[in-house]
Amino acid sequence: DAKTTQPTSMDCAEGRAANLPCNHSTISGNEYVYWYRQIHSQGPQYIIHGLKNNETNEMASLIITEDRKSSTLILPHATLRDTAVYYCIVRVQETSGSRLTFGEGTQLTVNP
Amino acid sequence: DGGITQSPKYLFRKEGQNVTLSCEQNLNHDAMYWYRQDPGQGLRLIYYSQIVNDFQKGDIAEGYSVSREKKESFPLTVTSAQKNPTAFYLCASSIGVASYEQYFGPGTRLTVT
Numbered sequence A: 001d002a003k004t005t006q007p008t009s010m011d012c013a014e015g016r017a018a019n020l021p022c023n024h025s026t027i028s029g030n031e032y033v034y035w036y037r038q039i040h041s042q043g044p045q046y047i048i049h050g051l052k053n054n055e056t057n058e059m060a061s062l063i064i065t066e067d068r069k070s071s072t073l074i075l076p077h078a079t080l081r082d083t084a085v086y087y088c089i090v091r092v093q094e095t096s097g098s099r100l101t102f103g104e105g106t107q108l109t110v111n112p
Numbered sequence B: 001d002g003g004i005t006q007s008p009k010y011l012f013r014k015e016g017q018n019v020t021l022s023c024e025q026n027l028n029h030d031a032m033y034w035y036r037q038d039p040g041q042g043l044r045l046i047y048y049s050q051i052v053n054d055f056q057k058g059d060i061a062e063g064y065s066v067s068r069e070k071k072e073s074f075p076l077t078v079t080s081a082q083k084n085p086t087a088f089y090l091c092a093s094s095i096g097v098a099s100y101e102q103y104f105g106p107g108t109r110l111t112v113t
Helices: none
Strands: A009-013 A018-023 A032-036 A045-050 A061-064 A070-075 A084-092 A106-111 B005-008 B011-012 B018-026 B031-037 B043-050 B055-059 B064-066 B075-080 B087-094 B108-112
Touching: A009 A018, A009 B087, A018 A032, A018 A106, A032 A061, A045 A061, A045 A070, A070 A084, B005 B087, B011 B018, B018 B031, B018 B087, B018 B108, B043 B064, B075 B087
Parallel strands: A009 A106, B011 B108
Antiparallel strands: A018 A070, A032 A045, A032 A084, A061 A070, A084 A106, B005 B018, B018 B075, B031 B043, B031 B087, B043 B055, B064 B075, B087 B108
């Protein structure tokens, strides 16, 4: 699975959009981009995933560049409860041996 | 309510003792996973199971053992052979191993002294 690079930490003002970048320059054609988040001392929570098209759900939007070498997770109106570590993961969706490899992620702090 | 339960939330053991962490799910998921998390780090996969009576080693299986006798249950035993057992342990499940979404339990924080 391709490696990802994320900033260690970011800050965002409450009510503003939080844009979390992720570089995955070695991604291959059959690897998906996944985003999870982990609020302190809890289990991670799935947010969104995509292959090459932009995706949106009730939690966030995922923008993937045309060359697929990077992506951005957008939380449109960040709240204090969005403070968490955000993990960007790339993975081949396969039937066996599949795994999520969590790096160190980005600590997002939403400030009042 | 459907979900994954892990118990207890905090566990303390003396060095040299084996300890078993519980993980139960009522989501009817086939696949289950165990991860370990150390402070300030991401999750590392210990073991996973695609189906009852089958499991595979993850990236850091040494010093751990698992069983999958029932679909709902995937207990993890931390043996005395595990050199640094103090960590936060997370259990997860998914419909199948190819599923895009894994559901995580609340975790068990194990401290061995």
